[in-house]
Amino acid sequence: MDRNEPAPVPALMAPPVPHDGAHAEQARTIVQQLRVVYRTIQEHSRWVQKRYGLSAAQLWAVWEIYSRSGLRVSELSQVLSIHPSTASNLLDKLEKKQLVRRERSGNDQRVVRLYVTERGSELVSRTARPAQGALTDALHRLPPATLAELQRALGHLVVAMASDDGGAALEPMDGD
Numbered sequence: 205m206d207r208n209e210p211a212p213v214p215a216l217m218a219p220p221v222p223h224d225g226a227h228a229e230q231a232r233t234i235v236q237q238l239r240v241v242y243r244t245i246q247e248h249s250r251w252v253q254k255r256y257g258l259s260a261a262q263l264w265a266v267w268e269i270y271s272r273s274g275l276r277v278s279e280l281s282q283v284l285s286i287h288p289s290t291a292s293n294l295l296d297k298l299e300k301k302q303l304v305r306r307e308r309s310g311n312d313q314r315v316v317r318l319y320v321t322e323r324g325s326e327l328v329s330r331t332a333r334p335a336q337g338a339l340t341d342a343l344h345r346l347p348p349a350t351l352a353e354l355q356r357a358l359g360h361l362v363v364a365m366a367s368d369d370g371g372a373a374l375e376p377m378d379g380d
Contacts, residue, residue: 241339244338244339245260245338245339248260256327256331257301258301258303258327260338261294262298262303263327263331264284265280265284265291265295265298265304266298266303266304266320266324266327266328267328268283268284269318269319269320269324270324270325270328273319273320274318274319275317275318276315276316276317277292277306277316277318278291280318295318301323302321302323303321303323303324303327304318304319304320304321304324305318305319305320305321306318
């Protein structure tokens with residue numbers, strides 16, 4: 205690209221396409237609904253942080269490790285729907301708080317197993333089951349047909365937004 209040539213405008217910065225009143229109203233309603241979803245996740249995360257001193261993702265991870273003692277890091281990342289490196293970073297924080305420990309055992313020292321510490325067990329005993337986080341829990345309660353339609357529609361939305369941040373799908377929404 206020539207230095208004097210303007211950079212292409214990303215899809216998110218492009219001028220809006222005019223639509224009829226009903227279409228525009230639907231779009232406004234969806235934006236408002238997405239705000240409710242986002243703010244509900246934020247409120248849940250703030251509540252968990254205030255009550256337990258952890259992010260919602262950290263609490264969920266402690267619960268999963270407690271429930272599946274000896275879990276591998278790759279298995280934890282799958283359960284939490286996060287990238288393995290994100291899971292490792294999250295585990296670093298949990299180890300510093302002395303809530304979990306990593307152990308290498310057996311012949312293959314590359315395999316790391318996860319366990320809650322005594323302090324982690326005490327935390328679990330006084331917390332409500334995070335039910336996989338507020339959003340995941342709500343999604344699991346939807347009927348299968350609704351979930352399939354939502355997945356299809358959100359896929360279209362992501363494509364229409366032309367986001368190049370594919371890594372965002374594997375990051376916790378509470379910023380952990």
